[in-house]
Amino acid sequence: MDLNGKKIPYGTSGCRDLAENIELVIKEIAMFTTYLSFIEKQAMGIMITASHNPIQDNGVKIIGPNGEMLDEENSSKLNLFINDPEERARMDEMFSVGVFDPPSHSQIFIGGDNRPSTYNLIRLCIEGIQSVSLTDDFYTVYMDVPTPALHYYVYANNNDRDNHVSLKKMFGPDYYTQYLASVYIDSIRFFNKMPKRNYENVIAFDAAYGVGEISPNIIRKLRNILSIVQLNEQCAGVLNEKCGADYVKTYKKFPICCQDTSNHLKYVSFDGDADRIVYYFKKPNGGLGLVDGDKICALFAKFITEISLTVGLIIDCKVVQTAYANGASMDYFKNTLKVKHSLVKTGIRHLQDESKTAHVGIFFEANGHGSVYFSYEIMDLITKKYTHAMKAENRNLKSSQIIHLYNFMKMVNPVIGCAFSDMVCVEYCLQYFGWSIQEWHQIYNDKPNCLLKATGIDRTQFTTNDNETMLDEPKELQLFIQQLCDKQQGVRAFVRPSGTENLVRIFAEANTPEIAEEVGNKIKEEILKNYAS
Template sequence: MSVIRAKLRSRETGMTQFEKVSHFSGLHPKPAGLVLQYGTAGFRTNAKQLDHIMFRMGLLAALRSKNTKATIGVMVTASHNPEEDNGVKLVDPMGEMVTQAWEEYATLLANAEQEGLIMALQEVIEREAINMGQEASVFIGKDTRPSSESLSQAVLDGVSALGAHGHDYGLLTTPQLHFMVCCKNTEGRYGNASEDGYYKKLAQAFIQLTKHARNRTDDQKHLLVDGANGIGALALRKMEAFLQKEFQFSLFNDGSQGKLNFLCGADYVKVQQRPPQGVEMNAGERCCSFDGDADRIVYYFNDSAGRFHLLDGDKIATLISTYLKELLTQAGLDLQIAVVQTAYANGSSTRYLEDTMKVAVRCVKTGVKHLHHAAQEFDIGVYFEANGHGTVLFSKAAEERIQRLATDPNINDEKKNAACLLENTINLINQTVGDAISDMLLIEAVLAIRGLTVQQWNAIYTDLPNRQVADRRVIDTTDAERRATSPLGLQEAIDALVKKYQMSRAFVRPSGTEDVVRVYAEADSQESADALAHEVSVAVYKLAGGVGPEPEPLH
């Protein structure tokens, strides 16, 4: 211990870094006995329980930066959760989510009791052989929740306690922070590591793409946007000046009056299958909703009869992958394109992609990191969760082939035009993570280039009616979460119930972000989907030792 202390002594204060950590830790004490798990969405719970977590994630980010010799990101957000919640996610050097081994370290530090924190830190340092003399840099962003200001300061305290340099970017969307981390660590090759750099890159690519759309009217350029009363609304307002009137929008739920994610936002629209409050829609108008930190997006419209139509992540993935495949064909490029889905993907989307478009489809466990990793296995990997979180990944080799073709003087106009469209499409996409603003601009560009209305897009295939409910139970699963392995007899019961309905399927899985078990069902009619979801919920209740009243029928 004395050798380590000598190496870690701070020149400014005379304190060792561990003594400095202990001092700051006393300002951010852990409630005794509180246990939290770093999951798919990082840490996420009521904001009152997170002060010590934020301080310790500042420590961990500093260690990760020293370990990778790169800038690391820390985002203070709880995405689509209610306003009283908050959370934190770590961002790795290329803008991706932090690697799984370090998720375990996050949980280790978070749950160490006050007197055991230094020992937990030492364990991480020794297991990773971290050079504590290495300089470290951490970028920090936060959403608009009232608690985010003090919690981001706790992160900064953790960063400085280990002698790292913290750059506080203030209010950012989650995708903007991911973008900036990647820009910094690629020395500007991915873009400029600033908020304006983000707006300029996306806006320039969008403007170049929409030059290929003929005779666009102001109505075709216009979109209704639900900002979920969150950070995405602020970012979109800032971006407006960069778009040079090539994209026009009416912004609702902009945070000036309503509460974050309350009766609005992508998650509300997706789960409730209805428009958000506060949005004034005319029949046939294109509308979209962001979530609280602007990494999810869903589209929707009302038809002339007043019926609501949702275009979720499945419809978005289908639109984008179809557009990309057509461009690859026109360019004469034999790159492999695939769509990565989860079990929540509507069965009709999977059948359309595989049978009609002849696009490969991969199903993986729920959670963005699983989709992202699977998408990296292809030349072009399109991934979207049904909830609207997703993006497109291009391999380095695919990008280089597209760039070479776009600048080749010996190719015909059709191939050159397709290659240029692909090149600008790459620049419009935030490949680090799902990004509501980037995805929105890409969708708007594709609709414009292909001359599609939102109704025509929606008619590409017809969703099977479905229903999602939540129940507080414990379930183990396999086959990308499509089959239950425990409790015994549950999967057999589900299989028997599915046989009662036409074109049906159902599955259950433990949520990665909440203390609930999700029940998903789809069938040939909404009534059948609702009935199947209820019957599966009852089976879970009976076979998994349900507490409280038996689930009631869905209405």
């Protein structure tokens, strides 16, 4: 492996770059993951995707034995292995001993999205595994699979180890989505006697031309309770190009596949690998009304806290967000719902870790990546109450409510943010409240914000505090940002280095869009003026 002085950092969400650059490190990443699987004596995953990035990019995410992102300690070791010549030489010497006979239950699940470059990267990944593993059946490849599905396969395999061979045969690109659809169909029957009020069960769906496209079989299964219109089938498009959750969230524009579909009331976009989701609708003036990860988080928090209060469940519930969360959402959680609230570093791994400090942790990034954590203690309690409620001849309000909470818990992805899981959970909550998307949108009014990038910057110059709301270095830049914010009421801004790309991200929030953009642009100018490479 010769990077010619280039560094390809492995961050909290893996590494991403041009596909040809990922080719330089994929074998080493595969060897490292194989070695870890030997040590852990459990399955691990290698997901080849660049998520919402352009089609010419690609990337790699390692999935740990628990089905979550690779832990921080091993991420740091892998980063050194890829980018530090001395560490690489030491690891190469260890691997040069020869191939190993894998321990029982050790295996690698390889997943890939639908980028043209993914196929060659999977080939190189297999070469890396074969250079370490003695057996050819040590790995299983899943093509065109959503990232959350591969996370779930690793989790399910390691939690049902006696049945892991039959599970491997059962898994496939649609297996997890089929499972969630079945749970949703089974759960929705409990709404038969409830008035729908303003709930609308038609979705105009954009999969960003990625692996989250819902199969015709699943659409047929759902059609009597949830009608899904596949927008990507109505016009040609390119993966993540003017479409998908990131495009809608960043530019607040309708995807290219939605231009002639003004009759739909409710739109949903996934990103290219189907771990992010946003909802949106067309305003009377033709503009886009965005319902992002913050409001998905708010909907779930309202659902869980209201039911818990009704049935008398004493639950330690916490909402976990990042500094990118809209300030109005933070006010809603603290002052309206009155739930515990934490801000953590960007990266789903940090949100998940913090969510586990409560019985129930609702964790979401504003970009639409998130899920809900239920502790084993609470899952057991809810399951026991559900079993009792289902046996009751005449169900009262409390027993009906606990059934709804149990159904929601079963639809949640237990290990990672999953767009399809979040979508069926959202639809369940909206039907529970009888809300239209507009009513959901109005639970609080978003503060305007501005998101910018500064490229051509050495991101290692920038370090932040624990929750990334302030820069530790450069101190002069933090002082500049603080002075800008202090000039006008309601202004909030921060700068942070990207976790996967060599650039700096800028966020500015204010009472008007104009002020937010002005503050964001001034910070960007300051960075380019004084910190460009």
